[in-house]
Amino acid sequence: MAEKSFKYIILGGGVSASILKTSDSVLVLLLLLSVRKVYLCKITCRWLIGYAAKEFANQGVQPGELAVISKEAVAPYERPALSKGYLFPEGAARLPGFHCCVGSGGEKLLPESYKQKGIELILSTEIVKADLSAKSLVSATGDVFKYQTLIIATGSTVLRLTDFGVKGADSKNILYLREIDDADKLVEAIKAKKGGKAVVVGGGYIGLELSAVLRINNLDVTMVFPEPWCMPRLFTADIAAFYETYYTNKGVKIIKGTVASGFTAQPNGEVKEVQLKDGRTLEADIVIVGVGAKPLTSLFKGQVEEDKGGIKTDAFFKTSVPDVYAVGDVATFPLKMYGDVRRVEHVDHSRKSAEQAVKAIKAAEGGAAVEEYDYLPFFYSRSFDLSWQFYGDNVGDSVLFGDSNPSNPKPRFGAYWVQGGKVVGAFMEGGSGDENKALAKVAKARPSAESLDELVKQGISFAAKI
Template sequence: MEGRQSSIQSEEEESKRAFCLIDQLSMGAKNFKYVILGGGVSAGYAAREFAKQGLKPGELAVISKEAVAPYERPALSKAYLFPESPARLPGFHVCVGSGGERLLPDWYKEKGIELILNTEIVNADLPGKTLVSGSGESFKYQTLVIATGSTVIRLTDFGVKGADAKNIFYLREIDDADKLYEAIKAKKNGKAVIVGGGYIGLELGAVLKINNLDVKMVYPEPWCMPRLFTSGIAAFYEGYYQNKGVKIIKGTVATGFTADSNGEVKEVHLKDGTVLEADIVVVGVGGRPLTTLFKGQVEEEKGGIKTDAFFKTSVPDVYAVGDVATFPLKLYNEIRRVEHVDHARKSAEQAVKAIKASEEGKTVEEYDYLPYFYSRSFDLSWQFYGDNVGETVLFGDSNPATPKAKFGTYWIKDGKVVGAFLEGGTPEENQAIAKVARAQPPVASLDQLAAEGLSFACKI
């Protein structure tokens, strides 16, 4: 009985100490009118829009677990890894990716924005409008913009044997790119294996080849970029990469890795029994939106935080932008989550405009987004607009051996063009395919559309 009573008293004391700690954290909390949680593309563009709309010093804080001010993340899989004249900060801080001013740390100071770096938030109390960091710092806000982005899916998450070996890389943050860059230099003329055939796989496959590594790409799908590319589009890129000396292995997956005596990866074991030598492995098998902090506190849908057309969530004064937001796609009358830098930029701007307008009793136009994706690798450059559903028509010269190839694809649903892809287009031609994807003009026949090709978009 005495033991039980002692246990109850101990629990009561623990409870009191916990409440006391929360009170202390709350009393010592930094207070802001607005907090942007995240340090990626969305965070930087949201900060710029807040500054445009008007801020008083000390009203806004950007809290990021990264050590540097927000930057244009796409550079990490492209110019950052180039063997000559690689991109380096401060060269690609936001908002240079859209032709805007470069926001250096001094810019945040000048605007009275508190840039809180190296700070990971481990607890988010949305009803209490409080964020707590891993070191116990507490931050209170009136309005929160969730811009936490995505995290990479790791092979160790699935218990893949040997996936924790050294020189197995993932690419999400600048710290990841620094480590990969050093490995590329250390393993000069070595062997690299890319696991995955999506964005990261294709872009890093190209940049590692440019660094004179022997490159092999492995993915389970029948062709690369299957979420966007048709087999016809993919055939061009696979052929082009193979002509550049990149070996492509399709229809199988990495099931394990062997390390040497230093713990560095030396072999990649595939499901089909093949064993590949490797000095460097780069894994690009997808990502997950970082929503864990908000589970059970906010409405979710399709893997993200559900928002309206102003990126307002189900919780008052909480907005979600970029990769984490599942939002109404007005053009198609459905809700979607979009992982791409263009949406990261535009959704951030939309949310801030909506926040400032609501404070003044005004409204802004609903977000009317045209899905847009692009990539650059080797001397190739493609753009896609719209939706990739329905029948397809391939046009132009898609022979991978053709110098300066130019070709494209239209997607046709219910007799209308709903999506358009173009490789090697000029700025004017890319604008034309964007225009046709939004206008969704009717199509008389698929044969006629194939015959007209790019000229069909250019006349809309």
């Protein structure tokens, strides 16, 4: 056992989350899927420690002052690649190609880069105890890490069907996707079951992106989710109808309005069948589960103020405890443009919140200040030949414009959301770089809309004029 002290520690490794227990696992799972108030969900967050480290380096951190602690065995990387390029059958993405911070067009931070910048990268280290009053962290091996300032960047962990006591959910080849080890297991399963049957449980980000990449790998894919349409926390019924038809045309079978209630296994322990709550049974060689995630905050329970499932922060990501900051998935922060607080799970917010916290820390040390975090919600996805972006808020009335025929080779359409006579959100499938920039501008400006019919008529040109 050893003790080390640092001026700053970024805690970005995973920790064990509490396991839910219930006598009615299916009902609890349905409840969670239907009432989660998180502003969308995607693979994000713990890799954001690379962005915080980068900003510390930009701010002139001195050698030996900063440590990055992670449970993973590899340096921080861009997690979105795991549900896309990492699983491609040809030309797959591999490290070191997607280490942070290439996702935002910045410098690639290889393991040796941290040492060159005087940052201690402490990998394969799980923190099991945090004492914020004593400013200390304790690892699973008993090592103690002292700090003056702590940034909590622990991210989220996937919800597992075993957490809900779903029968047979511990069978082999029932897989999840959060870290690179998960992706490696999925790659091996795809190779071993080439041409076989895959069932994807969940119709959100992970469900849609993995269903696409599994089809690209020539598996027979069925996607199952309980909601009336895919991606219900963002998509309208009209938008979802496009993607569901497009996926169906690509060979993905879609089953809505039910959940996986149990699994049967072969004698070797590998999954064989998926039982659905509606009574149907699906053959499966591989099952991928993507039913959401929960923030890793258990280390800090009772020590920091919480709100909406996360650690409550101000606009600089300071928590209720002095010298402790929380960023990314775990932070519930003021969303200035909407006048409320939210917890956002997405790559874009993860990057920007990490940089904001570090800027605030360094500015305060010099007796200065930074501007409050003024975040515009942004979400995106890529699958098959599709690529969409969304900015703002998806509340109020919505209208669809453009060509949303899923049979066309290059569909290009969008949507606006209008509340109180103002455009508050904008979406575009197949948009150009300039068009996507226009979407961001219109969502930020929140201009008045003459009428919904006029928005349909003008389409993307409405945003381009703002």
